[in-house]
Amino acid sequence: MPTDKTPTDHTQAPATWQPTEPSPGCVSPQDIDIENLASLRFAILGVGNMGLALMRGLLDAGLPAEHMHIYDVRPDHVRMLETKHGVRAAESSQACVAGSDIVLIAVKPQVFASVAAEIQGHVEDALIISIAAGIRIEKIEHALKTSRVIRAMPNTPALIGQGATALAATATATSEDVARAEQIFRLVGPVVATMDERLLDAVTGLSGSGPAYVFVIVEALADAGVNVGLPRSTATEFAVQTILGAASMLKETGAHPAQLKDQVASPGGTTIAGLAALEDGGLRGTLIRAVEAATQRSVLLGRS
Numbered sequence: 670m671p672t673d674k675t676p677t678d679h680t681q682a683p684a685t686w687q688p689t690e691p692s693p694g695c696v697s698p699q700d701i702d703i704e705n706l707a708s709l710r711f712a713i714l715g716v717g718n719m720g721l722a723l724m725r726g727l728l729d730a731g732l733p734a735e736h737m738h739i740y741d742v743r744p745d746h747v748r749m750l751e752t753k754h755g756v757r758a759a760e761s762s763q764a765c766v767a768g769s770d771i772v773l774i775a776v777k778p779q780v781f782a783s784v785a786a787e788i789q790g791h792v793e794d795a796l797i798i799s800i801a802a803g804i805r806i807e808k809i810e811h812a813l814k815t816s817r818v819i820r821a822m823p824n825t826p827a828l829i830g831q832g833a834t835a836l837a838a839t840a841t842a843t844s845e846d847v848a849r850a851e852q853i854f855r856l857v858g859p860v861v862a863t864m865d866e867r868l869l870d871a872v873t874g875l876s877g878s879g880p881a882y883v884f885v886i887v888e889a890l891a892d893a894g895v896n897v898g899l900p901r902s903t904a905t906e907f908a909v910q911t912i913l914g915a916a917s918m919l920k921e922t923g924a925h926p927a928q929l930k931d932q933v934a935s936p937g938g939t940t941i942a943g944l945a946a947l948e949d950g951g952l953r954g955t956l957i958r959a960v961e962a963a964t965q966r967s968v969l970l971g972r973s
Contacts, residue, residue, distance in 0.1 A: 705849070705852075706727070706730075706732060706849065706852065706853075707731060707732055707733060707736070708736075709736065709770035709771055710736050710738065710768055710769045710770050710771075711727065711732065711736055711737050711738065711769060711770070711771050711772075711773065712738045712739070712740070712759075712765045712766045712769040712771070712772045712773065712795075713737070713738070713739045713740070713765075713772075713773045713775060714740050714741075714762055714765060714766070714772065714773065714774050714775060714776055714784060714788070715740075715741055715774070715775035715776035715777075715784075716739050716740075716741045716746065716747060716750060716775070717741075717775065718825070718828050719775050719800060719823065719825075719827065719828070720739075720741075720773065720775035721750075722827050722828050722857050723773060723775065723853060723854075723856070723857065724737060724739065724750075724754070724756065725754075726830075726853070726856030726857050727853065727856065728754060728756070729856070730856055734754055734755035734756050734757075735755070735756075735757060737754075737756040737757065738756070738757045738758075738759050738764075738765045738766075738769065739751075739756055739757070739758060739759065739765065740758075740759040740760075740761065740762050740764070740765035744758075744760075747759070761787075762784060762787045762788050763787060763788060763791050766788050766791050766792050766795065767791055769792070769795050770794075770795060770796065771795060771796045771798065771849065771853075772788075772792050772795045772796070772797050772798070773798050773799075773800070773853075774797065774798070774799040774800065774801055774809075775800050775801075776801055777801070778801045778802050778803050778804050778970050781799075781801045781804050781812075782812065785809070785812035785813055786812070788813065789812065789813055789814060790814070792813055792815055793814065793815050795815070795817070796817045796819070796842070796846050796849065796850075797809060797813060797815060797817060797818045797819070798818075798819045798820075798821055798850055798853070799818065799819070799820050799821070800820075800821050800822070800823060802822070802873055802877060802967060802970060803870070803873065803966075803967040803968070803969070803970030803971040804820075804970070804971060805820075805866065805971045806818050806820055806837065806838075806839055806866055808971070810839065816839055816841040816842075817839065817841060817842050817843075817846060818838070818839045818842065819836055819837070819838045819839070819842055819846060819847065819850045820836070820837045820838075820866060820869060821834055821835070821836050821850065821854055822834065822835045822836075822869050822872045822873055822876070822877055823854060823857060823858070823877075824876050824877050824879065824880055825880050826858065826880060827854075827857035827858050828857075830856075830857055830858055831858050832854075832857045832858030832859075833858055833859060833861050833876050834854040834857070834858060834859070834860045834861065835860075835861055835862050835863070835864055835868075835869060835872040835876070836850055836851065836854070836860060836862070836863040836864070837863070837864055837865065837866035837868075837869050838850075838863065847863060851863070861876075869967075870964050870965075870967040870968050870971070871960075871964050873963060873964065873967040874959075874960040874961065874962075874963035874964030874965075874966075874967060875960050875963075875964075877963070877967075878959075878960075878963040879960075882956065882959055883912065886912070887905075887908045887909055887912055888908075890904075890907075890908035890911070890912075891904040891905040891907075891908045892904075894907060894908065915929075930944070
């Protein structure tokens with residue numbers, strides 16, 4: 670039967686993400702061997718939240734700021750980052766990627782085609798790493814006239830060093846290319862797997878979109894707490910800490926989720942009554958359909 674416990678300290682995330690110190694689950698920059706990356710010229714196309722997280726991770730690991738070139742459609746934004754971090758702000762995508770050893774494409778999939786058209790002919794010798802959801806390796810190769818391509822699918826907890834990333838590489842990408850990509854993304858959380866590209870749509874549906882599902886669940890739990898009499902802030906803190914604690918138990922014990930669920934659900938108790946209500950509401954099937962829907966949308970994005 671569940672017991673009440675005092676929640677541990679929890680700092681709510683700000684409405685707009687701001688750079689923070691790496692979280693405990695993130696690989697410390699000091700643990701990354703930056704020497705084989707430090708001599709390389711990096712280009713990041715698109716420095717929104719994810720591009721910025723990767724940029725900061727590399728700089729924190731010791732990449733010389735002058736080796737980092739960035740471009741974004743917001744000139745004021747890249748100039749601000751240049752002033753703050755000492756990186757090189759490019760005035761065009763072509764200038765950003767010129768002479769680069771590694772090009773990180775961190776733009777929305779809807780604008781990939783136009784960005785690719787701008788840099789085609791300027792990246793033949795570079796390793797291309799793309800996080801544009803749903804954009805297939807074959808399409809990237811064709812658009813950029815290059816064959817050293819790695820696709821990465823991180824998720825938004827990478828912004829606080831708690832991401833989960835999957836990688837897929839072309840046959841012509843070398844083992845060194847893959848190792849470099851793994852080093853880069855380990856700076857923002859675990860690289861869970863390097864896999865067949867066909868599975869990346871499923872990763873997108875589960876892990877890429879998954880944080881939003883969890884946010885909705887936390888919001889619903891907090892609303893439920895308010896409904897039964899808890900103050901909003903208390904209900905939210907309990908909901909967040911419950912998710913964190915349960916996830917940590919799964920990760921640290923390695924037990925099957927059903928096993929841990931059964932340990933909480935006493936015969937005739939409060940938890941089994943709540944679980945019955947979840948089954949009546951179709952939570953399990955709804956989550957399955959959500960992952961399926963997001964996976965299919967990823968497939969469609971890749972075809973467009």
